[in-house]
Amino acid sequence: MSITSTPHDSPKRKRLDSEISHGRDYDSEAERAKLDYAYDEDSPSDVENSFHTPKEERDDASIKRRRVDRPTRLNYVLHMTLRGHKRGVAAAKFSPDGRWIASCSADSTIKIWNAQTGALVHTLEGHLAGISTITWSPDSKVLASGSDDKNIRLWDTTTGRCFPTPLKGHHNYVYSLAFSPKGNMIVSGSYDEAVFLWDVRTAHLMRSLPAHSDPVSGVDFVRDGTLIASCSSDGLIRIWDTGTGQCLKTLVHEDNAPVTSVRFSPNGKFILAATLDSTVRLWNYVEGRVVKTYQGHKNQGFSISSSFGTYTADTSPDEEDDNSDPPPKWAFVACGSEDGKTVLWDLNSKEILQTIDSHEGVVLGVDVGMDDQTMITCGVDKTVKVWKRQAMVSESTEQSRQQSPRVNNDDA
Amino acid sequence: MNLPLSDPLLLAQDIPETLIANLRCPGTAVCMRFSHKGDLLASGTAKGSIVVFDLETNGVARRLPGHTAGRTVQSLSWERSGRYLLSSSVDWKVILWDLNDGSRVRTVNLGAPVYIAELHPQNYLWCVAALYEYRPVLADLTSTSVKQFGLPNLPKRAPHEQEGAEKADAKHFATVAAFTPCGTHVITGTTKGWLSIISTVTHETVYSIRLCNKPILLIRLSRSGRDLLVNASDTIIRTIKLPDLTNPNLHADSIKLDVEHKFQDVVNRLSWNHVAFSSNADYVMASTLMNHDIYIWERVHGSLVKILEGPREELGAVEWHPTRPIVAATGVESGRIHIWSINTPQRWSALAPDFAEVEENIEYIEQEDEFDIHPIEELQKRRLDQEDEEVDVLTVDDEQLEREGGVGKTSEFRMPVLLDMGGESDSEDELIAMGAGQYRRKSTAHEDTDFEDGPSGYESHGTNGTTGTKRRRA
Incomplete structure (x- = not known):
């Protein structure tokens, strides 16, 4: 994707370093390609340049002229460390409105933090055992938590109070939870190997799905709520019809490795699943085949969740035109690792965009904010960390910054 | 979806x-x-x-x-x-x-x-x-x-029907x-x-x-x-x-x-x-x-x-x-x-991905390379190399947006979800007077569990503070 397919012999092309380099890339000389890789890190400033260039100067109408090259690196840096939990933090989630961060821990509390300032807003106490999973309601007002005390509790996040009726029914630890997109249902997976569907309004059990033969480690709703995905240590991912409770599809990889998390893609057409063979896979669930495999992290014993994220080319706000199309977005996949790292892969190329040294010990959870700029991770080291994306800072960037005015002068 | x-x-x-x-x-x-x-x-x-x-x-x-x-x-x-x-x-x-x-x-x-x-x-x-x-x-x-x-x-x-219409009306x-x-x-x-x-x-x-x-x-x-x-x-x-x-x-x-x-x-x-x-x-x-x-x-x-x-x-x-x-x-x-x-029976092939439901017996024809032995690493590599298709996980189909009712409408109404609907005491028509100061709920226990397939129906009634005393004659 980073290769611009325009001919490089156009005189106008010379203005932009990156495009020159891509042009060379086009020559497919191995040496040059190596050089490109270094140049690619400059992409933030290149993009700034390209935004300055008037449209009509761009040649080759067949290709959309506002094309922005996909960054080949991301640069998330530590923004805040949220301390307060007394034991390992199992999950941390942004609220859908982006204002809050909720984290749940083995110390049987949930903490709600201000996503901007990192201030602790509420500590929710009421569970009698460690909490494995939390999920926000779509309106960000209610948080649901699933605990080893077999209960699911609903919390009013504005007051920090617990709703009086817990969702009772699981016979063993509650392991995974998800709110439906309308906020009227909750799906839960448990060590009792069942998937339960709950009516949130009445706190009644609606449906029990005889799902798996091992603990259900992950559940998720598709964007319109008509499908539920569940996964388990038995190595299966099952897709259920929410309305009828029937299993519509079962996905299984031949290695049969225990699956620890499952997530529908933002458009609902794919499923991301992490397995204990240190692999994250993207499934086309309709056709039942793996379309992408992501490797490079370590995950053999812990239930580590994976997450989708999106990124845009680095642009500082003042560079953006008001009337322009929304900038192109690419998707990445994020997953924690047992060696304390968080790994980000580009969804399509499967290249590692960034490896972040994030925690001491296992990184248990990762969640990417809706703004493409923030990410949270949590781990067994009792902390939640907030990461902010920054433009790539490197010597070559400095260099290109100095170069860019010169390039523009050439143009004039 | x-x-x-x-x-x-x-x-x-x-x-x-x-x-x-x-x-x-x-x-x-x-x-x-x-x-x-x-x-x-x-x-x-x-x-x-x-x-x-x-x-x-x-x-x-x-x-x-x-x-x-x-x-x-x-x-x-x-x-x-x-x-x-x-x-x-x-x-x-x-x-x-x-x-x-x-x-x-x-x-x-x-x-x-x-x-x-x-x-x-x-x-x-x-x-x-x-x-x-x-x-x-x-x-x-x-x-x-x-x-x-x-x-x-x-x-x-x-006009010709007007006659006698007054009486008819x-x-x-x-x-x-x-x-x-x-x-x-x-x-x-x-x-x-x-x-x-x-x-x-x-x-x-x-x-x-x-x-x-x-x-x-x-x-x-x-x-x-x-x-x-x-x-x-x-x-x-x-x-x-x-x-x-x-x-x-x-x-x-x-x-x-x-x-x-x-x-x-x-x-x-x-x-x-x-x-x-x-x-x-x-x-x-x-x-x-x-x-x-x-x-x-x-x-x-x-x-x-x-x-x-x-x-x-x-x-x-x-x-x-x-x-x-x-x-x-x-x-x-x-x-x-x-x-x-409509009745939606469970398709058994959905539960076991290796199986397919067939109407009649089908003779199995072995493929030429089906049982060839390749080193695992090579298979793995080949498989990963095949994953070169462009995958779009972000764009939502227009058709799907249409079905969700989101096209062109930025503020689609969605009714807020009220919690604790089960704990709230139902309106007066549910309580039936039994005698001086005595009431019973009109809905009996078996009615309440009609839709349930779990034990929770019983439990939520336990939490409904007033029913415990008022229901003794029910």
Whole structure:
């Protein structure tokens, strides 16, 4: 994707370093390609340049002229460390409105933090055992938590109070939870190997799905709520019809490795699943085949969740035109690792965009904010960390910054 | 998003066949309506309360107290986005509800018991109502001081028919009124079997026709507005093709209504409680008086295609879901709402991905390279190399957006989810006086667990503080 397919012999092309380099890339000389890789890190400033260039100067109408090259690196840096939990933090989630961060821990509390300032807003106490999973309601007002005390509790996040009726029914630890997109249902997976569907309004059990033969480690709703995905240590991912409770599809990889998390893609057409063979896979669930495999992290014993994220080319706000199309977005996949790292892969190329040294010990959870700029991770080291994306800072960037005015002068 | 995984045979099925659920509701449901999106069902009870059900959970989503307790709710009508609901009752009142917070936008006293009230399809601040022994009313709810416009009761007669009309028009009132989908006309039915088309602009009758000698009970229009369904007390259900009333060139004299089909049971002479079109008006269904069945006819040949059975009670109001093959009906005795849908059997091949369901035995043909042995690393590498297709996980299909109702509409209404609906004590009609200071709940324990398939039904009752003491005699 980073290769611009325009001919490089156009005189106008010379203005932009990156495009020159891509042009060379086009020559497919191995040496040059190596050089490109270094140049690619400059992409933030290149993009700034390209935004300055008037449209009509761009040649080759067949290709959309506002094309922005996909960054080949991301640069998330530590923004805040949220301390307060007394034991390992199992999950941390942004609220859908982006204002809050909720984290749940083995110390049987949930903490709600201000996503901007990192201030602790509420500590929710009421569970009698460690909490494995939390999920926000779509309106960000209610948080649901699933605990080893077999209960699911609903919390009013504005007051920090617990709703009086817990969702009772699981016979063993509650392991995974998800709110439906309308906020009227909750799906839960448990060590009792069942998937339960709950009516949130009445706190009644609606449906029990005889799902798996091992603990259900992950559940998720598709964007319109008509499908539920569940996964388990038995190595299966099952897709259920929410309305009828029937299993519509079962996905299984031949290695049969225990699956620890499952997530529908933002458009609902794919499923991301992490397995204990240190692999994250993207499934086309309709056709039942793996379309992408992501490797490079370590995950053999812990239930580590994976997450989708999106990124845009680095642009500082003042560079953006008001009337322009929304900038192109690419998707990445994020997953924690047992060696304390968080790994980000580009969804399509499967290249590692960034490896972040994030925690001491296992990184248990990762969640990417809706703004493409923030990410949270949590781990067994009792902390939640907030990461902010920054433009790539490197010597070559400095260099290109100095170069860019010169390039523009050439143009004039 | 479940469509690509669903069995095409099941998707092709457009008539419900089996009873799938009962909705637990406080009181006796007598009327109901699906919202336009089909995710909610509003029901009104004989005791004046209104309950909105969520069809995904089959649970109560909102209660709307406001009509005089003890008076039957007569009709309900949804605004298109699902935010507003109009209800009418024999307590003379018509109430427009805002489902965002459950508040009343307008409460209008129409001066007579209401048979039926319906919202204008385009503008939720207009409604039409048919009143008991009074003229139909068009009401403008725009301001708090509601304007009411009387509509004519009497049919439009040709000059030569005027003779003796005065005598015939004694005690001649409209019993039912309905808007056409564009809202330009109101169609009314009268106690003497006349059908009238009234302009909402001039408030004058454009056209009238006499269908029978008995009162007309219900008029329903299909969503296209070109089909009319009329239930009259002469035990005949009629479907009528309507001309395009939106056409400005349509001349009143050129309107001619012909009955397309007459549905009746000539053997048992059954009368029909309530009638409804299917979502695309291909089918007509009716619940029967003193009988437990719902009859479904198709409209091409006018033949009976299905009789829905299930509950052992007479059924009152029937409604067809706006998009899916789902039918809801109220039980006259129990007051519960029964829901029929299609049967979806579990496909066993879905549970085991290595298996496929076949109709006949198929001889297995081995592929040339099927049992070739390759080093695992090589296989792995080859597989990873094959994953070179472009995958888009972000873009949502327009079709899917359309289905979610999000195209072009930035602020789509979504009713807030109220928690603790189960813990809230139900309205007064659920408690029945047993003696001095003693009450019992009308709904008994087995009713409450109807929809449950787990033990939670019992538990939530335990948490309902008041029931523990009041239920001792139940």
